Amino acid sequence: MYNILICDDEKDIRSALRAYLSNELYNIIEAENGAQALKTAETTEIHLALLDIMMPEMDGIEAMAKIREKYNFPILLLTAKSEDTDKIQGLNMGADDYITKPFNPLEVQARVRSQLRRYTNLGGMDKPRTHLVVGGVELDDETKTVTVDGRPIGLTPMEYNILKMLMESPGRVYSSAQIYSHIWNEEAYGSESAVAVHIRHLREKIEINPSEPRYLKVVWGLGYKMEKM
Numbered sequence: 505m506y507n508i509l510i511c512d513d514e515k516d517i518r519s520a521l522r523a524y525l526s527n528e529l530y531n532i533i534e535a536e537n538g539a540q541a542l543k544t545a546e547t548t549e550i551h552l553a554l555l556d557i558m559m560p561e562m563d564g565i566e567a568m569a570k571i572r573e574k575y576n577f578p579i580l581l582l583t584a585k586s587e588d589t590d591k592i593q594g595l596n597m598g599a600d601d602y603i604t605k606p607f608n609p610l611e612v613q614a615r616v617r618s619q620l621r622r623y624t625n626l627g628g629m630d631k632p633r634t635h636l637v638v639g640g641v642e643l644d645d646e647t648k649t650v651t652v653d654g655r656p657i658g659l660t661p662m663e664y665n666i667l668k669m670l671m672e673s674p675g676r677v678y679s680s681a682q683i684y685s686h687i688w689n690e691e692a693y694g695s696e697s698a699v700a701v702h703i704r705h706l707r708e709k710i711e712i713n714p715s716e717p718r719y720l721k722v723v724w725g726l727g728y729k730m731e732k733m
Contacts, residue, residue: 506620507531507549507686511541511564512556512582517605521554524609525616531686538567545571548682552620554603556582557594565594572598578619636671639733641710641719643671652710662687663706666699670720670730679727703728 508530510521522532533548535541539562541555553571555564568579581594581602594602600619603612636643640653645668650657659667665687670678678686680699688698703722707714721731 505529505531505686506551507533508616509533509535509541509544509548509550509553511535511538511553511559511567513537513559514556517556517582520607521612524607524612526689530616531689533685538562538564538570541567542570545575550575550577551623552578552580552616554580554582554616558584565597568594568599569597578623580615580619636668638671638674638730639719641667641671643668650710657709659706659709662702663709666702667706667710667730670728674730675732677723677727677729683728699728 506529508525510518510525510532511534512518512521513536518534522534525532533544533550535544537559538555541553542562544550545553555568557564559567564581568581571579578600579598581599582605583594583602584605601615603615634645636645642651643649643664648664650659650664650667666683669683669686670676680696683699703720704714707717707720710719711717719731721729723729
């Protein structure tokens with residue numbers, strides 16, 4: 505799954521882009537300004553970003569310049585027809601492409617696919633792994649099966665997706681909000697209880713002693729992680 509960051513101060517535009525790009529391959533993350541976009545890039549693995557040029561607090565050009573200091577994922581600028589000078593400046597400073605408002609949905613989809621394909625083919629990101637192993641826990645994403653010490657485990661789709669997310673980055677701590685946004689693909693309001701319930705069920709299925717988990721650990725005040733083995 506690709507994490508797509510949409511950054512625009514207009515909620516209607518973010519909603520439209522989310523609708524254009526919503527599918528099983530894209531996890532959409534939203535930001536209202538460049539400062540939020542930069543913070544998101546620092547805390548979440550982003551595979552492509554769409555940044556509006558004209559935004560309060562930190563505009564798209566400044567945000568892109570700061571992102572480019574650390575990250576090489578594709579950046580598409582969202583521009584108005586009258587912003588030709590900003591387009592040129594943006595391309596010179598590291599933008600990969602731009603999309604002009606008002607958007608053509610098919611063009612948005614095509615440009616995003618093209619940039620992700622190029623990014624993947626050039627080795628900018630690792631291709632998704634289909635077989636994950638952490639200690640005695642094995643997840644096969646092609647057959648959608650999970651085993652613990654060779655024993656098949658039956659998981660619900662939500663449990664499976666949470667486990668896969670944590671197993672892809674052993675040792676990394678994810679907050680409840682990050683897990684909820686990634687798995688449910690929506691804003692993480694009041695997400696803590698929903699995530700906690702699924703984590704508890706996962707522990708009951710994969711841990712020998714759920715009260716003293718070996719794999720699924722709580723990092724108090726921060727979130728959850730899959731322990732490295």
